[in-house]
Amino acid sequence: MPFTEFNKHLDPEELAMITSKGATQSFEVGEVILQQGKASKKMYMVIEGCVEITVKIMGEGSTIIEKLGPGKFFGEISFIKGVVSPTSAIANNQVKCLVLDNLFFEMLSAYHPATKYKVLTIVGKQVCERLKKMHDKITDIISNSDMTTISFFGELMQSLTTPNEMTFTEANLSHNFLRKLQAFAAFSQEEVDELFKLGIILKAPKHTTLIHAGEMNSICFVVLQGAVQSSIIYNKKIAKLSVIGPETLFSSSTSVYQGLPFTITFTTCENAILFKLSETAIKSLQANMPLLWYKLFDLIFGSLIALEKSIDKLEVRLNIEIYNR
Amino acid sequence: MCRILSYLGKPIVVEELLYKPDNSSIKQSYHPLYMSHLLNLAGLGIAAWDHASHDPSLPYLYKTQHLPFYDENLRNLAAKISPHCLLAHLRGVTYNDKQIVSMQNVHPFMFAGAKIALAHNGALFDFQKMKYDLLEYIRPDYKHFIHGTTDSEWIYAVFLSQLPNSSDNPATEDIVNAITETLKILQRVRQKHNITINSPVNLFITNGDFIAATRFVLDYGWQSFEAPQLAHFSYHSLWYTYGESYGFYDNEYKMKGGKAKNSIIIASEPLTDDTTTWVELPEYTLIVARLEKGEVKIISQDINI
Numbered sequence: 001m002p003f004t005e006f007n008k009h010l011d012p013e014e015l016a017m018i019t020s021k022g023a024t025q026s027f028e029v030g031e032v033i034l035q036q037g038k039a040s041k042k043m044y045m046v047i048e049g050c051v052e053i054t055v056k057i058m059g060e061g062s063t064i065i066e067k068l069g070p071g072k073f074f075g076e077i078s079f080i081k082g083v084v085s086p087t088s089a090i091a092n093n094q095v096k097c098l099v100l101d102n103l104f105f106e107m108l109s110a111y112h113p114a115t116k117y118k119v120l121t122i123v124g125k126q127v128c129e130r131l132k133k134m135h136d137k138i139t140d141i142i143s144n145s146d147m148t149t150i151s152f153f154g155e156l157m158q159s160l161t162t163p164n165e166m167t168f169t170e171a172n173l174s175h176n177f178l179r180k181l182q183a184f185a186a187f188s189q190e191e192v193d194e195l196f197k198l199g200i201i202l203k204a205p206k207h208t209t210l211i212h213a214g215e216m217n218s219i220c221f222v223v224l225q226g227a228v229q230s231s232i233i234y235n236k237k238i239a240k241l242s243v244i245g246p247e248t249l250f251s252s253s254t255s256v257y258q259g260l261p262f263t264i265t266f267t268t269c270e271n272a273i274l275f276k277l278s279e280t281a282i283k284s285l286q287a288n289m290p291l292l293w294y295k296l297f298d299l300i301f302g303s304l305i306a307l308e309k310s311i312d313k314l315e316v317r318l319n320i321e322i323y324n325r
Numbered sequence: 326m327c328r329i330l331s332y333l334g335k336p337i338v339v340e341e342l343l344y345k346p347d348n349s350s351i352k353q354s355y356h357p358l359y360m361s362h363l364l365n366l367a368g369l370g371i372a373a374w375d376h377a378s379h380d381p382s383l384p385y386l387y388k389t390q391h392l393p394f395y396d397e398n399l400r401n402l403a404a405k406i407s408p409h410c411l412l413a414h415l416r417g418v419t420y421n422d423k424q425i426v427s428m429q430n431v432h433p434f435m436f437a438g439a440k441i442a443l444a445h446n447g448a449l450f451d452f453q454k455m456k457y458d459l460l461e462y463i464r465p466d467y468k469h470f471i472h473g474t475t476d477s478e479w480i481y482a483v484f485l486s487q488l489p490n491s492s493d494n495p496a497t498e499d500i501v502n503a504i505t506e507t508l509k510i511l512q513r514v515r516q517k518h519n520i521t522i523n524s525p526v527n528l529f530i531t532n533g534d535f536i537a538a539t540r541f542v543l544d545y546g547w548q549s550f551e552a553p554q555l556a557h558f559s560y561h562s563l564w565y566t567y568g569e570s571y572g573f574y575d576n577e578y579k580m581k582g583g584k585a586k587n588s589i590i591i592a593s594e595p596l597t598d599d600t601t602t603w604v605e606l607p608e609y610t611l612i613v614a615r616l617e618k619g620e621v622k623i624i625s626q627d628i629n630i
Binding site for chain 2: 241322323
């Protein structure tokens with residue numbers, strides 16, 4: 001079975017396990033695999049054939065946005081976020097897909113967490129490539145628009161605003177509170193304690209840039225209080241993607257895909273208290289506590305899918321609205 | 326906590342928006358898709374502008390503090406009138422006997438003599454502490470029109486006071502400035518009283534010619550670490566859909582596409598389960614829609630106060 005990406009990253013035992021446990025499904029030419037606007041609880045990988053990803057925006061005619069061949073995944077947004085499918089997927093010829101559903105991932109989580117991590121890494125890299133493509137498309141739109149630019153004073157303020165490290169006591173954070181964080185619902189109390197030993201608590205004033213353009217390190221944050229804005233910044237013009245509130249994790253794309261040259265900028269839009277894991281902490285996790293790292297990676301992967309969803313929305317908005325002018 | 330629907334465009338029979346879609350406004354009162362833990366049972370109000378009506382600059386105003394899904398008069402009215410602009414508000418309040426459910430507290434607010442209406446989805450934390458400090462920002466002629474007990478009516482009075490004098494049909498720039506100034510005033514008064522708890526201020530403002538709406542939260546993400554989750558801490562969304570006309574097309578309620586973009590709905594939540602023809606606006610966004618030569622023009626900007 002030509003699993004393309006899987007062949008590169010999984011060992012033969014893992015491949016054999018996925019072949020035996022994962023379901024495959026065939027589709028005739030023109031058959032709708034995913035319908036835009038309908039819920040889907042599955043993610044697919046093309047094994048054979050070609051799948052067209054199409055989208056209807058605001059009731060307009062259908063547009064083909066991508067053609068996917070063997071090794072490519074689709075359906076990840078509705079599967080991970082539990083929302084209706086933002087696009088349709090249609091078989092362009094005779095298509096065979098590997099079908100990954102909740103049951104399959106639960107089985108991987110319970111018995112083969114390392115394999116699940118590898119699968120999510122492969123999907124995550126494809127999502128990053130798509131984010132990069134959308135990022136470049138948006139910077140093109142921004143550069144050709146007469147959007148307002150950040151003032152000199154605004155730039156100066158941002159460059160002077162830096163976060164300060166604080167202790168758990170100074171932040172009024174109890175262990176009990178941390179253990180109950182919804183973001184870490186899938187973690188045991190001991191795992192949350194381990195994680196918080198590795199990271200630091202930051203107090204960041206409004207307008208602090210936490211992940212800069214060109215960030216090459218793997219870092220991740222969890223908002224504990226306050227809010228953070230994700231944006232694409234180009235030529236001093238800002239296009240907002242989303243606002244991230246408490247109990248939400250966000251990370252640099254390099255946490256999933258090292259060396260892909262694009263960055264989403266994360267800046268506090270209110271005063272904020274954050275938990276930060278540096279690259280050193282992440283590396284330590286990867287080396288010494290792989291099971292904990294896999295669980296954290298699930299959250300990082302979820303944040304990547306949230307970004308994918310918001311970057312699609314931003315593109316639609318930039319084509320409709322007279323924005324920030 | 327509260328649901329708002331606004332419409333601008335081709336004349337439409339009100340029941341097409343209030344009753345018929347699978348997540349219609351009336352359904353959102355007893356079965357909201359979002360924030361479903363809190364029903365919106367404390368009243369409904371509509372303001373509807375119709376070019377063909379007597380004095381078209383003034384809307385039909387209908388308000389009731391009763392449950393809207395039992396209201397036969399509303400149903401009959403909604404099946405008859407077809408305005409080009411509509412602002413409908415469902416009031417949702419927490420379930421306790423301190424809440425005052427009355428006609429005076431039903432949105433949209435529209436003072437006598439004013440031609441601009443406002444509806445609010447959100448709540449200002451500790452409003453009682455800050456209320457009288459807002460008086461200095463309200464023009465004297467508006468002060469005696471405040472009859473209810475909601476923070477929203479006070480926000481309306483502050484907003485009207487920030488518009489240029491006798492401006493019934495303000496320019497988009499004036500609307501944007503007045504909204505921004507209103508939010509800054511609320512922030513300033515909160516700071517004076519050390520109020521730093523998350524308070525959503527989703528405003529819908531219209532005079533029949535434009536709709537302005539905000540998705541905004543003062544001190545977003547701030548409440549005590551150990552405090553129980555409060556209603557005003559939850560999700561206050563803002564969505565829109567636009568196109569040629571809204572109705573029942575291809576077996577579903579949706580905005581019909583096409584070259585002409587004549588109509589827009591801006592609402593707290595989509596009117597259908599299928600949200601693919603809707604766009605959700607992120608927090609800290611202000612949007613203004615206007616009809617220009619029959620086309621809807623949408624201006625948006627990030628709110629950065």
